[in-house]
Amino acid sequence: MSDKIEDIVDDMAEDAVGDVTSPVSGVSEALGAGASFLSTATHWRARRLRRGVGIELPAYLMVQCSWFMAFGLQMVLFPYLITGRDHLHLGGLELGLANMALSAPSVIFLLIGGVVAERADGRRLLIVLHLLAAVPAFILATSVARGQLSYPVMIAYGLTIGTVGAFMMPARDSIVNEIVERRMRVGSNVTLQLGVTLATMAQFLAQIAGLIVAGYADKMTRMPQWMGGFGIGPIAAEKLLLAQGIVLAFGALFALNLAKGRQVRTGRSGFGAAFGDIAEGFRAVRADGRLWAMTALMFGVGIFVIGAFLVVLPIVNRDVYGFGSDGIRDMFVTFWLGAFVSSVVLSIFRRIKRQGRLLLIAQFLGSSSILAMMWSIPHWAFLAIVFIWGLAAGISIAMSRSIVQDAAPKKKLARVLSIYQLGFMAGAPFGAALMGALVDIFGPQKIAIVPAGGMTLIILWMVFFTPVWNMKGQAWKEHAARK
Numbered sequence: 259m260s261d262k263i264e265d266i267v268d269d270m271a272e273d274a275v276g277d278v279t280s281p282v283s284g285v286s287e288a289l290g291a292g293a294s295f296l297s298t299a300t301h302w303r304a305r306r307l308r309r310g311v312g313i314e315l316p317a318y319l320m321v322q323c324s325w326f327m328a329f330g331l332q333m334v335l336f337p338y339l340i341t342g343r344d345h346l347h348l349g350g351l352e353l354g355l356a357n358m359a360l361s362a363p364s365v366i367f368l369l370i371g372g373v374v375a376e377r378a379d380g381r382r383l384l385i386v387l388h389l390l391a392a393v394p395a396f397i398l399a400t401s402v403a404r405g406q407l408s409y410p411v412m413i414a415y416g417l418t419i420g421t422v423g424a425f426m427m428p429a430r431d432s433i434v435n436e437i438v439e440r441r442m443r444v445g446s447n448v449t450l451q452l453g454v455t456l457a458t459m460a461q462f463l464a465q466i467a468g469l470i471v472a473g474y475a476d477k478m479t480r481m482p483q484w485m486g487g488f489g490i491g492p493i494a495a496e497k498l499l500l501a502q503g504i505v506l507a508f509g510a511l512f513a514l515n516l517a518k519g520r521q522v523r524t525g526r527s528g529f530g531a532a533f534g535d536i537a538e539g540f541r542a543v544r545a546d547g548r549l550w551a552m553t554a555l556m557f558g559v560g561i562f563v564i565g566a567f568l569v570v571l572p573i574v575n576r577d578v579y580g581f582g583s584d585g586i587r588d589m590f591v592t593f594w595l596g597a598f599v600s601s602v603v604l605s606i607f608r609r610i611k612r613q614g615r616l617l618l619i620a621q622f623l624g625s626s627s628i629l630a631m632m633w634s635i636p637h638w639a640f641l642a643i644v645f646i647w648g649l650a651a652g653i654s655i656a657m658s659r660s661i662v663q664d665a666a667p668k669k670k671l672a673r674v675l676s677i678y679q680l681g682f683m684a685g686a687p688f689g690a691a692l693m694g695a696l697v698d699i700f701g702p703q704k705i706a707i708v709p710a711g712g713m714t715l716i717i718l719w720m721v722f723f724t725p726v727w728n729m730k731g732q733a734w735k736e737h738a739a740r741k
Contacts, residue, residue, distance in 0.1 A: 314437050315453070317515035321384060322457050323464035324509030325426065328395070330468020330594070331502040332419070334586045335495060336360070337572040338472075339402070340412055342582060350573050350702075352409065354694020357568045360416035361690065364683035367424035372676025373535045375429040380436070381516040387426045388509035394418040395506065399499035427679050432672040433516065435663055440517065451613075451660045455605045458656045462598035468505075469590045472498055539673030548614075548665045549674060551724035552658050553681035555621075555716060559654075560685020562712035565693035566628065566705075567593075568686075571644075574702040579637050592641045596648025597655070604656050614726035617657040618717050624650025625713035631706040661729075 340346050340353050375383065398415045401407050438453040543549040575585040600620075610616060627646045630639070658678075666674035696705045721727045 313515055314517060315441060315456070317512050318434060318437055319456060319460040320512040321388075321430065321509050321516070322460040324388065324505055324512060325391075325430065325464075326461045327464040327468040328391070328502045328505045328509075330465035330470075330590070331472045331498055331505075332395075332468075333465070333590055334469055334472035335498055335502070336412070336416075337568070338582070338586060339407065339495060340409070341572060341576060346407065346409060346412070348409065350569060350694045350697040352694075353572065354565075354569045354690045354692075354697075356409075356412055356416055357690035357694075358687040359413045360420045361564075361683055361686040363417055363420035364424040364427070365680065365687065367421055368427065368676050368680045368683055369536045369539075369673075371425035372428040372539065372673040374425060375432055375672035375676070376535070376670075378429075379518050380429055380433045381513055381518055383425070383429045384433075384513040384516070385510040387422055387429065388506050388513065391419060391422045391426070392503040392506040394422075395499050395503035399496045399503065402499060403496040424683075428672045428676040431659070431675050431679075435668070435671055436517070450663055451610065452605060454659045454663060455601055455656050458652070458659065459598060459601045459605060462594050462601055462652065465594045466591055466598060468502075469587050469594065471501070472587060535673060539670055539677055542667055542670050542674055543677050546665050547725045548661055548729060549678070551720055551726045552662050553678050555658065555720060555726075556678060556681035557685040558713060558716040559621075560682045561689040561692070562685075562709035562716075563625070563689075564682070564686045565689025565691075566709045569690050569693040570697055570702050570705065573697050574631070574640070577702060578634075579640070588641065589644055592644045593648040593651070596645040596650075597652030598648075600649045600652030601656055604653065610657075612729075613657045613661055614729045617654055617661070618720055618727060620650040620653035620657070621713060622717050624654070625710050625717070628706050628710045632703050634703075661726075 336356070337353055340348050340356055346352075394415050398411065401411050434453050434457050435450065438450050543553055571589055572586055575581050575589055579585060581588075604610075624647045627643050627650075630643050635643075662675060662678050663671070693705065693708075696708065
């Protein structure tokens with residue numbers, strides 16, 4: 259667009275300079291000077307546009323890092339405060355119900371969040387949500403510092419941060435599509451698949467950083483104050499929760515560098531009209547076999563995988579291997595490190611032909627690896643399985659997001675993404691509660707067959723009854739058409 263403007267300005271300058279027949283003395287020179295000034299201003303504007311577009315993607319990745327570093331801290335601190343011997347020291351059922359409180363608000367508010375994300379200014383929405391997300395972390399830090407930590411406080415924290423997250427997910431995930439589009443307009447060769455992969459890499463890397471820091475929650479008790487230690491365990495948790503809130507607040511600062519974003523007008527107005535927009539989004543998902551299959555897959559992942567991930571693994575860490583927050587840290591860092599490694603490899607291949615096939619193979623390998631946890635294995639072997647699981651998760655997350663971003667209608671993107679995420683988030687509370695109950699009844703090892711068997715059945719259904727196995731990636735099809 260800026261190149262066309264510059265061509266028009268150049269033509270104006272040439273016409274002005276060539277106007278030697280003007281009967282008014284000095285008009286030609288004045289027009290030439292004016293056109294020259296306009297050309298300079300347009301060049302400056304074009305450079306400013308490119309610079310603004312150029313900084314958007316790094317700023318977006320920092321917003322991504324802010325949220326997911328805080329999420330990494332939460333992934334360790336939340337189960338540690340509930341199950342840790344120095345804190346509430348509760349069992350699998352209580353942890354499962356707490357995780358249900360953490361994810362249940364998404365089932366209620368995620369679809370509304372998709373509508374809000376389409377109607378609102380994306381940049382302003384991200385700023386507000388990051389600031390709101392910092393508040394529960396600060397309140398929980400205060401509760402721990404005052405010795406007032408209780409199970410109802412943890413439930414309240416889960417419900418609050420889960421509600422904010424329900425509005426955050428569609429707002430953050432849909433804006434990457436617009437950023438890639440703007441970069442392509444100024445000549446960038448960043449594809450949507452690469453943009454999604456870079457965002458996924460930032461997510462994994464930030465989560466790993468948060469997990470590593472949070473893993474020292476019960477190790478800081480051994481550090482004397484003069485060495486910079488945080489003192490006793492509860493004070494350590496307080497400092498880490500305070501850091502979580504600060505990191506979230508920084509995300510609002512990074513979001514200031516984003517463009518305003520696309521605001522969709524559907525012709526409906528008012529709160530009641532949101533349900534019409536949601537119904538339209540469901541029709542779009544149901545009409546496309548790829549979108550419907552991805553939503554169903556995410557529902558299965560929420561039930562069978564996330565339940566095991568959030569509930570079974572922390573109990574295995576405590577009851578089988580006898581570790582505290584450092585064990586949760588090692589376990590989750592290993593998982594997300596595997597996810598990061600696979601996403602880095604994916605970033606090399608900007609145009610993958612069979613995205614769906616790669617996704618299903620990765621899901622099958624990851625689900626099968628869980629079966630090894632049914633037997634007593636050394637801790638290093640357990641971490642090796644978790645790493646393989648992470649490799650598969652990195653591929654699954656990047657490929658499923660790319661498929662949905664490609665297939666979704668642009669004017670319904672946030673709504674479609676919220677429905678896709680709903681499949682994941684709706685399954686997670688049921689999976690957490692189910693796995694929490696089963697782990698108390700059968701132990702953390704025997705129930706490994708439940709997530710492995712459940713995911714295998716879903717994968718077989720997708721291979722034989724959905725178009726996912728044979729579909730071709732949009733970026734690959736466009737590249738092949740240009741050849």
